[in-house]
Amino acid sequence: MAMTDEDELEMIFAQARGLRPEPDDDLMARLMADALREMPGTVVAAPRPKPGWRDWMRALGGWPALGGLAAATVAGFWIGLTAPAGVSALAPGLWGEDVSVALGVDEDLLSLLEG
Template sequence: MAMTERDDLENLFSEARALRPEPGDDLMARILADAEAVAAERERPVRPVSAGPGWRNWLRTLGGWPAVGGLVASTVAGLWIGVAQPAALSDIAASVWGEQVSVNLGVDVDPLSLLEG
């Protein structure tokens, strides 16, 4: 009994393999209409992008305003850390260089002393 069921199943599979479904005329018409629309779209001339001022290209290259905002924030933070150095950073610098490092800008306690005569 199992052999006849298997033979029947094999016959069904062979019939299914022999079928070659053809797309309908309406499907082919829609596919060709879509292809013609895409071809017409590709034939349109591409409008060149105006170069504009140089800083706009530079800004676009960096990633736009969000990226420039991040760069400005990190620059200000680095400047602030350099000017108003935290005590922990001074300790790390002393341990790396082995001595205290200080920069004398020629200004005494009073920053307006340079303006005097």
């Protein structure tokens, strides 16, 4: 039975799998000498400063982004506290009943001052 090209190729691959190339001692000694020469001395890392409000402002996008964030916050509070008629008419349609939110404040705003 003659060997086919695939059998020869498989035999070459098997020989290659069996090879374990090892670097010689001279090469390893030169590598270690280079590595030891390149190693820095004692390095002390500088402490990182804690992020302040300017870092948070920069992370959010600066003054223009904070202006938009403040405007959206004020508009959200305003719409939430003084709901327009459209929202008041829409809520019963969604839940099927009148919706009221008690904020813990009576009709008299001075009731908050009572102990």
